[in-house]
Amino acid sequence: xxxxxxCAFLLAxxxxxxxxxxxxxxxxxxxxxxxxxxAERLYREKQARQxxxxxxxxxxxxxxxxxxxxxxxxxxxxxxxxxxxxxLKGKLDWPWGNAQCEANLSLAKDLIxxxxxxxxxxxxxxxxxxxxxxEAKDGKEAQTLxxxxxxxxxxxxxxxxxxxLHWGExxxxxxxxxxxxxxxxxxxxxxxxxxxxxxQINEFFGPKCEAAASKP
Numbered sequence: 001x002x003x004x005x006x007c008a009f010l011l012a013x014x015x016x017x018x019x020x021x022x023x024x025x026x027x028x029x030x031x032x033x034x035x036x037x038x039a040e041r042l043y044r045e046k047q048a049r050q051x052x053x054x055x056x057x058x059x060x061x062x063x064x065x066x067x068x069x070x071x072x073x074x075x076x077x078x079x080x081x082x083x084x085x086x087x088l089k090g091k092l093d094w095p096w097g098n099a100q101c102e103a104n105l106s107l108a109k110d111l112i113x114x115x116x117x118x119x120x121x122x123x124x125x126x127x128x129x130x131x132x133x134x135e136a137k138d139g140k141e142a143q144t145l146x147x148x149x150x151x152x153x154x155x156x157x158x159x160x161x162x163x164x165l166h167w168g169e170x171x172x173x174x175x176x177x178x179x180x181x182x183x184x185x186x187x188x189x190x191x192x193x194x195x196x197x198x199x200q201i202n203e204f205f206g207p208k209c210e211a212a213a214s215k216p
């Protein structure tokens with residue numbers, strides 16, 4: 001059960017990133033707890049995601065109906081130290097190194113607008129395919145993961161209050177795939193990752209989303 005919870009809480013954070021809901025970050029190049037090469041990688045990824053975040057935040061603050069989708073390729077690396085301290089929050093171990101995930105994000109603009117503007121709205125995000133690389137560490141072999149999620153998020157007055165990920169199509173290296181298969185089955189049944197997902201979505205759409213939106 002420990003292994004299941006370990007993988008499950010990790011992937012909750014990765015999934016939020018893969019759907020574009022990365023938490024706002026300061027300049028990673030100023031960090032002293034990771035090496036310079038990793039800090040530069042995080043900075044480049046952050047810069048590459050900025051256009052996508054701006055488009056999402058523009059839609060979130062819009063008062064008028066808009067057609068079309070926001071389409072972005074999202075790539076995000078989680079340093080191992082962040083997985084331990086920010087996702088697992090020191091309660092569980094993370095046996096691998098840094099984790100990098102990517103997905104082709106597609107979000108309907110009218111869905112984002114309705115989620116922020118309506119008193120209550122159920123947002124059916126749509127199916128997304130996610131691929132991850134888990135780096136080797138301390139003798140543990142590098143791992144690959146891939147899976148789909150088909151999230152449904154309920155918003156009330158612009159805040160996410162309920163969410164389910166609806167995992168499927170799990171694949172990848174044997175060890176990581178086995179852990180994810182168990183974790184996703186538990187989450188599909190009990191929705192144990194709802195709290196982590198809601199926290200990250202609401203932080204994404206907070207004050208820093210307003211700051212990221214295009215200025216008139």
